[in-house]
């Protein structure tokens with residue numbers, strides 16, 4: 001199969017994003033060392049707005065997990081967590097993060113000159129995505145001896161009913177006494193409204209970024225998205241994230257106006273389903289570009305679009321936002337979601353990443369991939385791998401699967417001529 005060496009096109013705004021992320025981590029580090037602000041650890045789709053409304057600085061261990069993956073430190077740190085009883089089969093964000101803690105080795109040192117992750121005053125989880133996050137935070141609860149509270153969300157939800165939302169709102173409100181006690185502040189509904197409003201503006205800007213890829217050719221790829229989603233993940237509810245996305249959107253609009261594509265001669269438009277293989281982002285971006293294939297959409301990047309935050313009741317907005325998510329939903333909902341995404345982004349083929357240690361983000365284990373291909377009339381391939389543990393990933397197998405998909409598309413096109 002012919003493959004041209006292609007350079008990845010850099011997004012200029014990346015420099016601004018790095019500054020935003022550096023300021024975020026340095027502020028957390030300073031707060032943890034000096035006590036200038038309280039630090040809370042929150043799961044990635046936990047109630048971050050509620051925590052920020054109390055003046056907490058919010059740290060996300062999953063973001064650190066992604067850094068451990070992209071820096072390729074994970075595989076050497078995971079065995080430390082295995083050695084204290086955490087199975088190699090469970091979430092490799094969890095095992096690499098716990099391993100990082102045990103080995104006192106973090107990518108934050110090289111990236112920002114920070115000695116370690118910021119010590120928490122409080123741990124808050126939401127089980128909407130998986131049970132692993134609760135077990136993960138329970139480890140740190142034992143280590144740091146700080147309060148651990150959480151929200152238990154139903155899973156495989158078909159319709160997000162009023163009853164489900166009411167139950168979740170009650171759980172959110174049940175957190176208030178702990179948040180007041182640890183923060184030393186009284187709950188202020190007006191402050192919460194402000195934070196939720198900022199988070200909503202951020203999520204709408206992030207949606208606009210991703211929607212730019214509906215354009216032909218696309219000005220950005222899924223691989224760009226995994227990098228640029230950082231502020232939407234860790235700084236939603238903080239206006240610095242909004243300012244950043246305004247800069248990024250301006251650049252993407254400039255690309256569209258100038259006919260600049262993320263991938264030269266874009267010939268194939270793919271959907272990436274599942275987690276990224278963090279340690280192989282660059283290789284994947286280059287492989288796709290070399291075959292003039294653009295990964296234009298993904299479930300992963302879209303998971304930080306929270307339309308329901310527009311609700312006039314901020315508690316209801318958060319409850320809906322963190323339950324209407326793809327990962328929380330039923331197979332029926334997910335199939336419908338894929339159908340819409342494939343249509344909106346004019347996708348030619350789907351790549352399912354079967355991440356060994358994250359069944360929650362792997363949607364090719366119960367036949368959905370085959371049902372979708374049959375119904376939508378587009379091909380797919382499955383790449384076996386993992387988000388962080390590169391020992392579970394085969395470069396050769398991934399390349400072969402990817403090239404098989406490109407070949408299928410080329411054959412289809414030539415048979416239509």
Ligand code: SF4
Pocket residue numbers: 062091092093094129130131132133357358359360361387
């Ligand atoms: S959803 Fe998957 S990757 Fe994320 S914390 Fe849970 S098991 Fe880990």
